[in-house]
Every structure is written in structure tokens, then in C-alpha cells.
Amino acid sequence: MAFLHSHATSFGYKQVPEEQKSKLVGNVFSSVASSYDLMNDLMSVGLHRLWKDRLISKLNPFPGMKHLDVAGGTGDVAFRVLERINSVSHRAMQGTLPYTEEDTQIYVCDINPNMLNVGKKRASERGYKEDNFLSWIQGDAEALSFEDGSMDGYTIAFGIRNVTHIEKALSEAYRVLKRGGRFLCLELSHVDVPLFKEIYDVYSFSVIPAMGELVAGDRQSYQYLVESVRRFPNQEKFAQMIQEAGFARVEYENLVGGVVAIHSGLKL
Amino acid sequence: MMRRTATLLLRQNGSGVGGDIPQALADVLVCPLSKKPLRYCEASGSLISDAVGVSFPIVDGIPCLVPKDGKLMDQDQKESEDCTRILPTTNEK
Numbered sequence: 001m002a003f004l005h006s007h008a009t010s011f012g013y014k015q016v017p018e019e020q021k022s023k024l025v026g027n028v029f030s031s032v033a034s035s036y037d038l039m040n041d042l043m044s045v046g047l048h049r050l051w052k053d054r055l056i057s058k059l060n061p062f063p064g065m066k067h068l069d070v071a072g073g074t075g076d077v078a079f080r081v082l083e084r085i086n087s088v089s090h091r092a093m094q095g096t097l098p099y100t101e102e103d104t105q106i107y108v109c110d111i112n113p114n115m116l117n118v119g120k121k122r123a124s125e126r127g128y129k130e131d132n133f134l135s136w137i138q139g140d141a142e143a144l145s146f147e148d149g150s151m152d153g154y155t156i157a158f159g160i161r162n163v164t165h166i167e168k169a170l171s172e173a174y175r176v177l178k179r180g181g182r183f184l185c186l187e188l189s190h191v192d193v194p195l196f197k198e199i200y201d202v203y204s205f206s207v208i209p210a211m212g213e214l215v216a217g218d219r220q221s222y223q224y225l226v227e228s229v230r231r232f233p234n235q236e237k238f239a240q241m242i243q244e245a246g247f248a249r250v251e252y253e254n255l256v257g258g259v260v261a262i263h264s265g266l267k268l
Numbered sequence: 269m270m271r272r273t274a275t276l277l278l279r280q281n282g283s284g285v286g287g288d289i290p291q292a293l294a295d296v297l298v299c300p301l302s303k304k305p306l307r308y309c310e311a312s313g314s315l316i317s318d319a320v321g322v323s324f325p326i327v328d329g330i331p332c333l334v335p336k337d338g339k340l341m342d343q344d345q346k347e348s349e350d351c352t353r354i355l356p357t358t359n360e361k
Contacts, residue, residue, distance in 0.1 A: 066296070105292045116330055130329075131290045137297075138332040145300040145333035147273075175303075 009164050012227030021164045035216040036074055036115070042211055048158075051260050055157060055186045056080045058253075058264060063088060064103040065152040068176060070141050070169075071159020073115020075122050075134075078106045081155075082133055107146070109139045142168035146176045153177075157186040161232040170245035177267040183247055189254070189261035190234040196257050204229070235261050273297050273305040289315075293331065299324075300333050316341070 009021050040048045055077065061067065061084045069077045085104055110116050116136045123134055139145050141156065141163050154173045163169045173183050191197045204226045212222025233241065235252050238261075243250045247265025254261050273294055289297075289308055299306055299317035306315040306324075315324045315331055322338035324331065 105295075107292075107296070111334060113327065113330060113332070117328065120330075131292065135290065135292050136330050137293070138327075138330055138334055138337075139300060140334045140336075143300040143335045145298055145306075145331070146296050147298050148303065150296045 010228075010231045012224040012231070018164055035218075036118070037076075039212065039216055039222070042215060043208055047256065051186055051255055051262075052076055052080055052157060054253075054255065055155060055184055055262055056084050058262060059153055059155060059182060059184055061085045061088070061153065066105045066107070066150060067153040067155070068107045068109060068144075068146060068151045070109045070144075070154065070156040070173075071111070071162065072108050072155070072157060073110030073112055073119050075108060075119035077155050077157050078108045078119070078134060079123070079126065081106055081153075082128075104133055105135065106133055107135045107137060107151075109137045109141070109144065109146075111138065111140055113138050142172060144172045144176055148175055149178045149181075151176045151178060151181055153182050153184070155184045155186070158188065160185055160187055161228050166233075166238075166241060167245065170242055170247075174246045174267055179267055181267045183242065183263075183265040183267070185238075185242075185263045186260060187232065187238075187263070188229040189232070189238075189258050191258040193257040200257075200259065235263075238263055273307075289331075297331065297333070300335050301338070 009016065009018050011021050044051070059067075059081065061081045063085050065085070067078075067081055069081070072078055082104070108116065108119055110119075116138060120136055124130065128134055137145065141159065142165055154177055156169070156173070160166060160169060177183065191200050208226050209219045209223045212225075213219040216222070232238070235254065235258065239250050239252055242263055242265045245265075246267065248268045250263065250265040252261045252263040273296075297306055297315070298304060299319055299322070301322065302317055302319035304317065304319040306317055308314075309316050309323065312323065313326050315326065315333070316322075317324070317338070320338075321341050323341050324333050324338050326332065
């Protein structure tokens with residue numbers, strides 16, 4: 001009976017029943033987890049690092065904050081937030097700060113345990129003591145396991161396009177943020193710049209899946225990646241969705257002509 | 269008055285020992301389905317949501333709070349004495 005009433009959603013260019021999407025996405029990321037970082041560097045020619053730096057500077061982390069990074073299993077964003085807070089703290093030693101560094105908590109939530117394990121391992125390699133400042137939770141962006149109004153900040157980097165119901169993820173983000181809390185999303189977006197768009201398409205559809213094959217031994221996952229980017233709402237549409245979730249002062253910044261965009265909003 | 273997960277989990281001897289939930293998690297974690305507080309079951313090392321009668325496992329120190337991975341508990345499990353209910357402290361919200 002469910003078949004008659006099921007809704008289809010997009011998985012790259014394939015239409016799949018909703019229940020299947022998260023399972024298929026899960027498989028993609030179990031497959032990609034181990035070569036994730038390397039592929040990110042190759043595909044973006046190292047630029048993803050700068051994009052994440054930009055995301056963090058827009059976030060403006062402060063010591064004592066409670067921050068939630070969703071779909072960030074391998075820890076890229078979480079480590080940056082922590083490092084930024086540490087540097088702010090050291091500068092503030094000269095002055096006075098209302099919060100102490102000790103209260104800082106970064107929560108990393110990911111639907112995929114493999115990604116989280118990679119993140120945990122990297123954390124210990126960087127010398128972060130277990131459970132100090134960083135917490136790792138397996139969870140669903142559409143149904144977060146965090147209390148209402150518990151977070152000062154929420155980030156999702158290159159994760160929201162993999163969510164089955166984007167609106168749910170956005171309303172959950174709104175729910176867990178405190179009043180005054182900031183929402184930030186870094187995601188691959190739409191390029192409209194003439195000529196550059198054509199070059200980008202060729203790069204996406206020809207080069208990336210081939211790279212995936214060569215480096216990660218997985219053409220299909222990267223084919224999915226490229227297709228999922230095209231199916232994701234464009235900058236304006238996504239900004240509208242963020243507003244509909246209740247956020248105020250919604251804006252976006254295009255990087256590299258729209259290859260990526262950082263959307264932000266405030267919970268008033 | 270709403271009980272927070274932290275009040276249900278707070279132990280006098282601190283956290284992080286033998287499968288305990290670190291304070292940082294106890295402070296903010298709730299059931300992903302009901303958004304109500306969770307209870308830690310020592311016997312199974314899992315997080316219980318009494319509101320919906322579901323238990324969530326903790327694997328390699330990582331709480332698995334994906335809704336579809338929760339296990340529905342039958343009546344026997346819900347009333348089991350093996351899951352020690354940890355008493356709330358005075359810091360109730």
C-alpha cells in the first residue's frame with residue numbers, strides 16, 4: 001500500500017522512493033569515507049580548504065560556544081571551529097571574556113558512522129583528548145537529537161544536498177539554535193556565468209567521475225555527487241527555503257562564480 | 269517541569285567511565301523522535317526514550333540516534349530492573 005502513496009525524491013538524476021534515498025546515500029558515503037579528504041582536495045584543487053575557512057570566519061566562533069556541525073563526520077569544520085576559538089582565547093587572555101574556553105563544546109553529527117570514526121581518529125591524531133571539546137553523534141539531519149535552543153551555531157558543509165527532505169533539515173536547524181544563533185550552510189551551487197558554466201559542466205561530468213574511478217575506485221558515487229549538485233535548488237530558491245524555516249537576515253555569498261555558495265541566517 | 273537528560277544521567281562520580289555519558293552530551297541530547305530526555309541503561313549500554321519506548325545503541329562510544337536505528341522495546345524490556353534508573357539531582361530545570 002505504501003507504494004501507492006510514496007513520494008519520489010531525487011538521487012542524482014534517478015528518481016527513487018524516499019525511503020531508499022537515505023539508504024543509497026548511506027552506501028555512497030560508506031564507500032567514499034576513506035578517500036573523502038583526498039578526493040575533496042583533488043576535485044576542488046585544494047579550494048575546499050579555503051571555502052571552509054571562509055565558512056568559519058563568517059561563523060565567528062567564540063570561546064564557550066556550543067556549536068553543532070551536521071554531516072561533518074570527518075571533522076574538517078569542527079577542527080576549524082575549535083582552532084579559531086583557541087586563537088581567539090589566546091588573544092583574549094589580555095582582556096576579559098564572559099565565557100571560558102572550557103565551556104566550549106563542538107558537536108559533530110553525521111548519519112554515517114564510518115565518517116564519524118574517521119573524524120574521531122583524526123581528532124586523536126591532532127592531540128585532542130577524548131571527549132574534550134568534541135562530541136561525536138550518529139544522527140539524522142532531519143530528526144536531530146539535540147534539545148531545543150541548545151546551540152549557538154549550526155553549520156552544514158557539503159551535506160544538505162544529500163538530505164531527503166531539505167525543509168525538515170532546515171526546521172531542525174532552527175529548532176536546535178538558541179535565539180541569536182546563526183545558521184550557515186556551505187554547499188555546491190549553481191553557476192550562471194557564461195562560458196565558465198560550460199567549462200564547469202565538462203569538468204563535473206567528465207573529469208570528476210573519472211577521478212572517482214581512479215582515486216577512490218568508485219565512479220558511481222562521484223557520478224551521484226555531480227548529479228546531486230545539479231538537482232539541488234539554486235541560490236535564490238535555497239535562500240527562500242531558509243527563510244521559510246523561520247530564519248531572518250538570510251543571505252548568500254557565491255564563491256568561484258557560484259561553484260559553491262555560503263548561505264546564512266539568523267534565528268531571532 | 270521538564271526534566272533534562274542531564275538530570276536523569278547525572279552521577280556523583282563524574283562522567284566518561286565505563287560507558288557513562290560525558291556531561292557535554294548529557295546536557296543536550298534528547299530523543300530524536302519525541303525530543304524528550306533520554307535515560308541511560310547500564311545493562312545494555314544504550315539510551316532509552318521512555319516517551320516512545322525506543323532504545324538507541326552506543327557503538328564505539330558514539331551514540332547512534334538515527335530514528336530508524338532505534339529499537340522498539342517490548343513491555344518486558346520497559347519494566348526491566350536491569351536498566352538502573354539514575355535518580356535526578358536537585359538541578360532540575
